[in-house]
Amino acid sequence: MSRIDIEVGSKIRQIRQSRRMTQDELATAIHKSRATLSKYESGDISIDLNTLYDLSDAFGIHPEQLLYLRTIEISTAQPELQPAFFKGLTRFYGYCYDGRNGKLNRSVFDVFSQTDVGQYRIALYMNYSEFDHYQQAENIYWGTMQHFDSMTLITLKHQNNPMERASLQVLASFLDADTRWGLWNGVSSRPLMPVALKLLLSKRPLPENATLLHELKLSKEDIRRMKYYNMFSVV
The missing domain is CATH 1.10.260.40 (lambda repressor-like DNA-binding domains)
Structure with missing residues (x-):
């Protein structure tokens, strides 16, 4: 066995x-x-x-x-453009704050086979209760992750509802850090409406406490930048 x-x-x-x-x-x-x-x-x-x-x-x-995915960080011998945050990762984690119910929303991203230079197949398990059973998440998406010079783009399709398409944009940084901010664009089903929100990505599970919740909520700087550009942005 x-x-x-x-x-x-x-x-x-x-x-x-x-x-x-x-x-x-x-x-x-x-x-x-x-x-x-x-x-x-x-x-x-x-x-x-x-x-x-x-x-x-x-x-x-x-x-x-x-398939069984090892969660260790692996090195790659093939030279390619890959931001420091994503280098060698087979799994990473996402966190956002759901203002509809005032709760933390947890996600797991599993990175599968490489399909081209800088491009990978990826699965997203969004809003699970227990990490040991994250495959039983409320929403499961399947798609691709592609690295570009200045940005990583993740495009996703809901496994059970083809109407639900989503994307996640993450600004590239070649400074290694355990967390990165991304901008999630998708569809809310309760109520039905297009939405955009900030999503915190992490190489490892984060402590789920008041500090994390405060960080995930819209800040004064987020609102100031939104008013200035008349756009919701994440930097």
């Missing part, structure tokens, strides 16, 4: 439960026995590629979302 098998099995179980599927229902969908599926979920046996794709089809997700 390997760490990879255990982690992949745990993801399968969490996603199945979040979709309120029984083991019998999922086993039937992937043409396996319930006993075999149970061993997949416990990590007792490894999953072949054909079964991995069958599982992703049954869940309606991308196969990469079932």
